[in-house]
Amino acid sequence: MYAYHRFFVPLALLSTLLISCTASAVSPAVVVDAAGNTTRETIDPYQQRFGRLQPVIAVVGDNSGTELTDFVIPYGVLSASGVATVVSVSTEAGTLQMLPALKLQAQHTLQQFDELFPQGADYVVVPAIRDKNNARLITWLTAQSGKGGSLVSICNGAITLAATGLMKGHRATAHWASEKTRAADFPDVLWQKNIRYVADGKIISSAGISASLPVSIALVQAIAGEEKANALANQLGLTDWSSKHSSDAFQQASDDPSLAWRVQQKAPTHMNIPLSVGMDEVALALRAEAYSHSGAVQVVSVSGNTKPVKTRHNLLVVPDKQVVILGANVEPASLPSAQALDTALDTISREYGPAAAAQAARVMEYPARSKNARSGLEGS
Known part of the structure; x- marks a missing residue:
C-alpha cells in the first residue's frame, strides 16, 4: 500500500506550478473510476506504420516554459528502452526554458520535425507548458493527430491537449491541483481522478509530474511488450508502474x-x-x-x-x-x-x-x- 501525508501548500510555492496546476477543491464534475481503479490501464499495442522499423516519438516543449520532468523523463526513459526513435522538439528555434529549473536545447523545431517526418510521429508527448493555449502548438498537435499519431499528455499537458478539441468524449487525467479548472473549462472531457494514467485509444494522459515515469514504461509495453517494460522498470529502479493511484490524498x-x-x-x-x-x-x-x-x-x-x-x-x-x-x-x-x-x-x-x-x-x-x-x- 502507498502511504500519503497531509500538509500545507504555501501560496508562494504553489505558484511555481502556474505552467500546469491551479489549486482547487475536488469538483463533482470530475469522473471517478466506478470500479475503484482496481484494474490497470493498458495502452493499445503499437501498430507498425509506413514500414518503419521503430515508432517515431516526438517529445515537444514550448520555449517560453515547459515542465522539466514532464519533458525529460519520457525522453530519457523511451530513449533508454531502445524500442523507438525519440526526438526532442521545440516550438521554435533557441533554448527551451524548463520549469522550475534548467534550460535545454531541442534537436528540432516543429517545422524541422515536419520536414524530417512528413508522415508524422507515431506518438507525441505533450508536457505541461506555461502558455497552455499556445496556438502554434495546438495547430501542430491537431495536424499530428490527423496523420494518425497518438497523443500522450503528461501532467497538465492535458490542458493544452484538451484545447485542441481532440479529448472531447475521451477519458483523461492530469495533475490533482487542476481538477476543478479542467472540469469547468473542458466539460466535454471525461476527466478521471484517482488514477496514475489513462489510455483511451489514441488519447493517453497521466497525472501530475512524477506520473511521467509509469506512463513512459506503459508506453514501452505498448511498443515492445510487458517483458521489455518490466526489464526497463527494474533497470530504472521503478517498483510499480501500474495506473493505481489516489489523487484525493493530495487534496488534503x-x-x-x-x-x-x-x-x-x-x-x-x-x-x-x-x-x-x-x-x-x-x-x-x-x-x-x-x-x-x-x-x-x-x-x-x-x-x-x-x-x-x-x-x-x-x-x-x-x-x-x-x-x-x-x-x-x-x-x-x-x-x-x-x-x-x-x-x-x-x-x-x-x-x-x-x-x-x-x-x-x-x-x-x-x-x-x-x-x-x-x-x-x-x-x-
Missing part, C-alpha cells in the same frame, strides 16, 4: 504543527548542480524538480564552459552559469534513475526539514516512497 491539508512549513520565510538557498557529459538526464531532472519544489532551494546548473552539455541519451542541457568545478555534486553513477527522487527527498528532509520534502512530494504528485524515505513524512 492539515494543521498538524509537526508538518508546518519551516522554510517559507527564508530566501531559497542556491544549489549548484554540475553538468557532465553522459550524465543521467532522468536522475538530473528528478533531482532538480524535487529541490526546486521544496521551496528551500533554487537550482542552478553549472559547467566549466558555456557550451551545452550532452546527456546520456543526447539531450543538450544549457548551463546557467560557467564556474570552476572543484568537486562533483551529483548522485552516485550507480544509482538507478528513478531512485534519484527518493534520494533527493531524503536529503531535503535531512537538510531542510520533513515539511520541505513533503511539499516537494505533493507538488510532484509522488505517492510512493521507499521505507527509508518515509521517515519524518508520514503518520503512523
